[in-house]
Every structure is written in C-alpha cells, then in structure tokens.
Amino acid sequence: GETYPIHWNWRGIVSNIKLELWYKVAAGVQWWTITSNTPNDGSHYFTVPYYISDSCGIKITSNVDANCYALSEVFKIVRPTIKVIYPNGGEDLIEGEDMEIIWDWNGNFSNVMLQYSIDEGSNWQTITTNTSNDGSYHWTIPSGIWLTCLVKVINTTDIDCYDMGDASFNILDATIDVKRPSLGDTFYIKRKHPIYWQWTGGFPTVRIMYSTNGGGSWQNVISSAPNNGYYIWTCDTIVSNNARIQVISNQNTGAFSVSDPFVIADTSSLTEPLRVLAPLQGDSFPVGGKCCITWHSINFASPNQVNLYYSIDGPPWIGIATVSNSQKRYEWTVPNYVTDNCRILVEDVNGTASDISESFSIVLQKIEVVSPTSVKEWVVGRKYYILWNWTGGFSNAVIDYSYNGGIDWVTIASPTSNDGAYEWTTPNTPSTQCLIRIRNYENVNVVTISDTFAIKPQSITISYPIASDSFIVGRKYYISWDYTGAFSSVNIEYSIDGGINWTSIVSSAANNQYYQWTIPNTPSNLTVIRVINSANLDVFGLSDTFSIVPQTITVTSPVLSDQWIIGRKYYITWLYTGGFSNVKIEYSYDNGSSWNTIKESTSNSRSYEWTIPNTPSDDCFVRVLNHDNLSVCDTSELFRIPLQTIELTSPKTNDNLISGRKYYITWRWTGTFTYVDIQYSTDNGTNWSYIANNVTNNGNYEWSIPTANSESCFVKLINPQNPSVYDISEMFSILPQEITIT
Structure with a gap:
C-alpha cells in the first residue's frame, strides 16, 4: 500500500523499459507488471501491491531486447501495522457513555473496521464495518458488565492486518440513584409528586415502578420515560407505610435503584385549600435544571388559576408564571442564582389561598471532562474528540486549552453546542502539560478542567535517500518520507556541506510522502535532504548523508587508428551518466590545440552523423560536451582524417x-x-x-x-x-x- 522509488543505471541505448515485480508464495514465483512501458530515465515510483512475501524482487527489461535485463536484490513485502492506543488495558468504562477509540498506523490504507469483544477475544462484535483511517472514532459504550473487554482495529483491505489492546478493559454498569422519594417523605393518593434520580452512563429511557409492600411486589408507574432525571407521578395507588420507587434502565435492567421507604397517605390530612407538595426540604437543583412544582388545592373561583413565585433568601417574590390550577404541576427551569434557601410560593390569583414550600437549594451546574484523560497522548495536526458530561441546563459551552499547565488559555470554540462532544484538530503546541477547560457560555463560574495530558509533536522520517546512495547530476530521483500528525504540505531542502547551509528544492509541495527531484550540478559527498512541515518549520526530518556525483560522458567512436575520409559520413557515438538534453560536439585536427564546432547543440541521443570536413590530419580528436555544463565532457582517442x-x-x-x-x-x-x-x-x-x-x-x-x-x-x-x-x-x-x- 505504500509507494517506493525504483532507481537504476544503464549502458547503451535503451529508450523504454518494462518493470516487473516477482514474489514467492507457496504456489511458486508469481509476476506482477508494474508498468509495461516507461521511459528509461533511471527512476520510477510505484505503489507496492498487497502481495505479502519474504522473497521479492524487481526485474527491469529493455523493451527492444528481452535479453537485456537486470534483477534487484531480494527484499520483503510486509503488512502495514496498526497500534491500538486507547483503550489499551485496565480502563474502567461505563456503559452508554461516549468514549474515543484511538489508534496509530503504519502503511497506506484508507479505511478500518472496528470491533469489540466482551470475552477477551473469543468472540467479536462490530462497532463499525467501515470508517476513515484517521486514528480516532467516537464510540458509545454498549450496555452490560464485562471485565474482559478488548477493542480491535482492522484494515478493511486486509483482515489479517489488525491490532487489539495489550490487555482487557472493563465495561461497568451504568448507575442510578433515586433521590426522591426519600426516607420520611409522604406522597398523597391522587396527588402529583416528583420522582428524582441521578445516573451515570448513557441510556435514553427508564422504567419506573412502585411497591406498597417494601419491594415484595412491583407495579408499573410508566414503562418508558425519558432518562432526564425526573418524572411527575400521580400517586394512583393504595396507602402504605412501606412504599418504594424503583427506577430501571431500559437498556440494561441490571442498572437500577430502589428508593428509601416512604409513606403513601390518603388526602384526609390535606385540610388546607392549597398546600405546596414539592419542592421539599433537602432538594437540590442545578442552575438551568428542572424543578418540579406540585400542589394540592381546591377549585378556586374563576378563572381558577394560580400565580407561582420564587424567592432567594426571603422576599421579594419573583414571578415564575400564572397557570391553570387544575394542572397541579409546573416544570420550572431553575434560574441562575445559587442559594441554600430558595422557596416557592403558590397563590390563588384571587388572593383567597396561598402556601410556601419548604426551603431547598439551587447549585451551580457541573461539567465533567470525559476525554482527554491523563493517559491520552494526542498528536499535533490530528483530529480528536473532546467529550464531556454535565448537570443542569445550558445550551452552549466554551472550550479552551492550555499547553503550560493552566498558566495561559487559548480558545478552541466559543460558543459551541453543549452536546457533550467536539472534534478538535490538535494545534501545533506540543507539551506534556496540556489541559482542556469547558465553561458554561452563559455562566463563566460553571467550569471544569481536564486531567493533564500530552500533545505530541508531528514527526517526519525520511526513508530515501539513504547513506549508500549516489545521485548523478541531472538525473531524476525520488525523495520519500513518512510522517505522524496531519499537515498538507512540506518544504524540501538540500545541503552539500553536511547541513551547514541549505538550498530550497521546493516549497509547499503536497505532503504525499514522495517528490521527484532533478539533481542539480552540485557534486558532493556530504549531501543531506531536509523535509519540513510548511506550517511548522520546527517539524522536519533529515536524511542520511549521501553523495551527488558529477555527470559523465564517454566517447566511444572514433577510436584509435580510425581513418575517417574527407567528405564521407561517420557516426560519433558516446555514453553518458546523468540527465541532460543536449550536447555540443567539437573536433580538433591539431592534436587538441584548438577546437572547431561540429554542432553547437544537438539532442543527447548518444550518436551524431558527421560529414568529414576537408581538414586532413594525423592528429584528430572529437570532443562531446554537456551543452549546459561544458565542464562535463570527454575526448575521443586519436584518429586520422586522410586526404581525399x-x-x-x-x-x-x-x-x-x-x-x-x-x-x-x-x-x-x-x-x-x-x-x-x-x-x-x-x-x-x-x-x-x-x-x-x-x-x-x-x-x-x-x-x-x-x-x-x-x-x-x-x-x-x-x-x-x-x-x-x-x-x-x-x-x-x-x-x-x-x-x-x-
């Protein structure tokens, strides 16, 4: 799946070549054509096919002479690799909660499949059959209690390419805690009373049941109610001195809670024309949450309505709403006041009756960061999910981060929807002292800070050239590299003095892990390549030290003792290394003391047909020069031009x-x-x-x-x-x- 360069040299005239890959499997040697026809320019880039083998090689063959070929050394084709980062063993995760699966990988494949096991890998269930191989996935933890769980990440193009956590993690039950009714509470038959509960984990609905015999038997209050932490129950049952309420997750019946015993009484003691039944002493509501106001009353004169008020630490009374008295309930969104002494006043609009509730508390909303945690290491440029839970009600949040332990803060989003998840592209601030801070957009006092986590820097590793390489001036070669993190472009530079000075090859090239470079005329044994993240110049990779060697020309004709006759046509021929388009051709008939131009510029085709001029001599030479670099040249052996x-x-x-x-x-x-x-x-x-x-x-x-x-x-x-x-x-x-x- 990754791409690699093939480089070769040649001698003679070979215009085009065929490239093949051979690989050995159980059935024998198999062949795969890389390209059937490509110019013989010394380099080609190819994507390695999915043929896993310990014995492979490249064959390069002339397209005009099948007996002219070369074989590479034997190499291996190996699978890409995947490494599960989180969860990787020992974590306690709660059913229904959101979490982030994180992995790293090596190789080039676009998509992965995610699975989980609850029996330490004996059986697997699918999380998703296909998701982008971007290193993270937002997962809602399934319900149940399992202490031998694993996550597996699988390459969709090769199911044998996968990884699972190093050890098992735990999925724990969600929890429910019934807060009201509590010990000492009295609910009245045919009257409305709120049931309150708190929970951990994630499940959308609950079943609510009641018992009038201490839990010996149970009856339905409602089979499915939203899991929002409250339900107003019309207590339609018999009297009891040992009543109980049970709240059960509809997703996992193992997650439930039973209330303290309480009393269900008849209405004979409700002699007042109006009595507030809820809220009660000991109730506590977060700002923005719901407080259920219920009351008992007679029918008042028209319009049979009541006014609802609240007070903070005593008068004045602040209006909440005017509602029909017949509904006997109201769901109140708790205002942004923090107090231990809040009360509710319910009053007949005609002024004939009123009552004040017991004192209760209003507390700040709470936010809890679920991810990142202290074990997380996020890489610059990659995308990760910030996850959080909260109590109370608020629509928007502010997310900040710090890379110096909270001394300074930088805004990530303000505002963003308070939905518990935000996908964040990690900035270029590598640090081991990173924090996430989440705030209520409407109330900056409602704030939480994550565990300290790490942001790892991006990295670049140059895989080619290597120390043994010699690149020839004028030829094209591929620079290749791997990287971690995410960045779209790179700058590429080279040095011919071991890294003291640098010269640009290209700026803002696509970060596709390879670049074809035409070698400049800078021969050196101390050449180094540097690949740099264009958006962060502190992130770069250095190659091994390698050589750039000069171009060469070797004149192969005329040769010693040749006699080329005036007026006849003969071929001047030469070989060369490096890449250059044109040559200059000269001759001398005075033993090299002076030179005459045969052709100022002609194609570097390795031959030129020359009509011998009328310059008879026993001391003749031909010289072929790189037209763009006259220092690259060669002179023939001595030959004669005899008279006609x-x-x-x-x-x-x-x-x-x-x-x-x-x-x-x-x-x-x-x-x-x-x-x-x-x-x-x-x-x-x-x-x-x-x-x-x-x-x-x-x-x-x-x-x-x-x-x-x-x-x-x-x-x-x-x-x-x-x-x-x-x-x-x-x-x-x-x-x-x-x-x-x-």
Whole structure:
C-alpha cells in the first residue's frame, strides 16, 4: 500500500523499459507488471501491491531486447501495522457513555473496521464495518458488565492486518440513584409528586415502578420515560407505610435503584385549600435544571388559576408564571442564582389561598471532562474528540486549552453546542502539560478542567535517500518520507556541506510522502535532504548523508587508428551518466590545440552523423560536451582524417589511343565528392585541355579521342570542390587515324 522509488543505471541505448515485480508464495514465483512501458530515465515510483512475501524482487527489461535485463536484490513485502492506543488495558468504562477509540498506523490504507469483544477475544462484535483511517472514532459504550473487554482495529483491505489492546478493559454498569422519594417523605393518593434520580452512563429511557409492600411486589408507574432525571407521578395507588420507587434502565435492567421507604397517605390530612407538595426540604437543583412544582388545592373561583413565585433568601417574590390550577404541576427551569434557601410560593390569583414550600437549594451546574484523560497522548495536526458530561441546563459551552499547565488559555470554540462532544484538530503546541477547560457560555463560574495530558509533536522520517546512495547530476530521483500528525504540505531542502547551509528544492509541495527531484550540478559527498512541515518549520526530518556525483560522458567512436575520409559520413557515438538534453560536439585536427564546432547543440541521443570536413590530419580528436555544463565532457582517442584521393587506372603506359575512337577513362577514389573535372595534355603536361567538367564521380568516363599525334599524353582528374585533390595518368600515346590497304 505504500509507494517506493525504483532507481537504476544503464549502458547503451535503451529508450523504454518494462518493470516487473516477482514474489514467492507457496504456489511458486508469481509476476506482477508494474508498468509495461516507461521511459528509461533511471527512476520510477510505484505503489507496492498487497502481495505479502519474504522473497521479492524487481526485474527491469529493455523493451527492444528481452535479453537485456537486470534483477534487484531480494527484499520483503510486509503488512502495514496498526497500534491500538486507547483503550489499551485496565480502563474502567461505563456503559452508554461516549468514549474515543484511538489508534496509530503504519502503511497506506484508507479505511478500518472496528470491533469489540466482551470475552477477551473469543468472540467479536462490530462497532463499525467501515470508517476513515484517521486514528480516532467516537464510540458509545454498549450496555452490560464485562471485565474482559478488548477493542480491535482492522484494515478493511486486509483482515489479517489488525491490532487489539495489550490487555482487557472493563465495561461497568451504568448507575442510578433515586433521590426522591426519600426516607420520611409522604406522597398523597391522587396527588402529583416528583420522582428524582441521578445516573451515570448513557441510556435514553427508564422504567419506573412502585411497591406498597417494601419491594415484595412491583407495579408499573410508566414503562418508558425519558432518562432526564425526573418524572411527575400521580400517586394512583393504595396507602402504605412501606412504599418504594424503583427506577430501571431500559437498556440494561441490571442498572437500577430502589428508593428509601416512604409513606403513601390518603388526602384526609390535606385540610388546607392549597398546600405546596414539592419542592421539599433537602432538594437540590442545578442552575438551568428542572424543578418540579406540585400542589394540592381546591377549585378556586374563576378563572381558577394560580400565580407561582420564587424567592432567594426571603422576599421579594419573583414571578415564575400564572397557570391553570387544575394542572397541579409546573416544570420550572431553575434560574441562575445559587442559594441554600430558595422557596416557592403558590397563590390563588384571587388572593383567597396561598402556601410556601419548604426551603431547598439551587447549585451551580457541573461539567465533567470525559476525554482527554491523563493517559491520552494526542498528536499535533490530528483530529480528536473532546467529550464531556454535565448537570443542569445550558445550551452552549466554551472550550479552551492550555499547553503550560493552566498558566495561559487559548480558545478552541466559543460558543459551541453543549452536546457533550467536539472534534478538535490538535494545534501545533506540543507539551506534556496540556489541559482542556469547558465553561458554561452563559455562566463563566460553571467550569471544569481536564486531567493533564500530552500533545505530541508531528514527526517526519525520511526513508530515501539513504547513506549508500549516489545521485548523478541531472538525473531524476525520488525523495520519500513518512510522517505522524496531519499537515498538507512540506518544504524540501538540500545541503552539500553536511547541513551547514541549505538550498530550497521546493516549497509547499503536497505532503504525499514522495517528490521527484532533478539533481542539480552540485557534486558532493556530504549531501543531506531536509523535509519540513510548511506550517511548522520546527517539524522536519533529515536524511542520511549521501553523495551527488558529477555527470559523465564517454566517447566511444572514433577510436584509435580510425581513418575517417574527407567528405564521407561517420557516426560519433558516446555514453553518458546523468540527465541532460543536449550536447555540443567539437573536433580538433591539431592534436587538441584548438577546437572547431561540429554542432553547437544537438539532442543527447548518444550518436551524431558527421560529414568529414576537408581538414586532413594525423592528429584528430572529437570532443562531446554537456551543452549546459561544458565542464562535463570527454575526448575521443586519436584518429586520422586522410586526404581525399583520386587514382587514375586507365589509360596506362604503352596505351596507344587512336584519334576518333572511344575509350574509357577509369579511376578509383577515397573520400566523398560528387563530381570530377577531366583534362588531357598532349605536350607532356605543359598545356591542358578540358575533356569535360562536373562529370559524375562514378569511376569511369567514355572519351572520344581528339585528333592528335603525340607520344607524351596524359589525363588529369580533379575534384572541383577541392582542386588540390587530383591525379594524373601514366603517359600514353594518341595516334592519328590511318588507312592501310592490305
């Protein structure tokens, strides 16, 4: 799943190559094509396929010659790795609560499956079949009591790639604690009384039951009520001196609570026209929570309504609402006052009757941070969930963090919905003294601070180049790296002096773990690569020290003792290392004292066809240079450029050519020239006459012999492009025509 570079060198002319991966499995050696055709430029990047094997290799083959190939050393393809961070053993988690599963990983895979076991791994149940492999997942803990639980994180593309916690953790029952009714309370038949309870864990509904015989038998109050901590019950039952209330989680019946014994009485003692039944002495309500006001009353004169008031530590009375007297109940949202002496006044709107409740308390809301905890280590740039519980009612929260133990605070969100969860991208403030603070947005006095936890810095680890590498100037090579945390871009630099000075390769390159680099002309044995988080320059990775070696050119033709003839065409050939597009080609005919340009710039194709100039010499060289870096060059071995030559082969000595007849002039030549001029002399070379000009140089010419009588004749052939190249025949005779009577 990860990507790696392949690098190679070559000799000769190979335009394109095929790349294959071989791997050994039980059935034998298998082959997988990386690419069937790619330019032979010395580097290629590929994503490793999912073929797990201890014996693998790369084969590189010329696409024009299957016998030209190379095999890499043997290597392994291994599975990616996953490491469960939390829960990792020993934690006590409560059913129904929110928690965060956290993991790290190595390798490149997009999604994971999450499972949990309640029997130490014998059986597994699914949390989610597919979630992003981003290192965290928000999980609601299932119901039940299990002391041998594990979480497992699985690569969805390879189920054998997984990890589970190092040891088991505990899932504990949610808890319920009935607060009202309590010992000494009296509920009246057919009257409304609130039942209050507190709880830990998470479950949406409860079942409420009552007993009039101390718990010997139970009857339903309601089979499913919202788990909001209160329920107003119309006490429709018989009298009892040993009544009980039981509140049970509908998600897990093992989570329940039974109240203290209380009294259920008839209404004979309710002689007042109006009596407040709740709240009662000892009740305590958080700001923003619900206080259930209930009362007994007669029917009042029209409009049969009551006014509800509250007081803080005595008068004045502050209005709550005017409501119908027939409802005998009101759910009051507790105001933002903290007191141990709050009372409720219920009054007939006509002023005929009123009553004041017993004194009760209003307390601040409470917030409890569930995550992070002291065992958490969060990595800069990754996303994690801040989780919290609360009591009381408030709509919005403020979340802050500190990286210095609470000396300074930085706002994460203000406001954010008070829903118990916030996904936070961890900032670039690595520290072992981090804290989360959550506040009520409407009341800054309602605040809590998490355990101290750690934010770990991001890290970058360069995997290539390595210490044994030699990169050739002008060639392309891949830089590759791994990282922790999350950041979108990197800066890449190199140093040729062991890290004293740095030069930029690229800024703000995508953080995709590799970059193709064209090697600059800076040969050095002390080269180092540095990859830097663009958003945090303090986070970087350094490569091993490696070498940048210069480009080379090796002229392979001409070679020692070659004779290249003027006017003919020959191939100059060369090999090279490194990458450069064009070469300059020169030659010398004075043993290297001076140089003449053959071609100022031509493609670096390893060959060039050269027409030999008219510079005959025994001391010739050819030189091929990198056009963009003339210090990279090579000179051929010594060779010769001999003169062009013409050798007349006819006429010859003792030839007698008869005037008026036709004879062939024949010749051989060296070099390349298209035409010849042909002359003759009948006076031993003192004077010359043209036979023909610009005759095709094909080695023969049919000549009609002129009228002459001479024993001192010659024929001369001349290269008209280079008149110094010529030849004169042997002496011959031209005889006059004659007639002989026989």
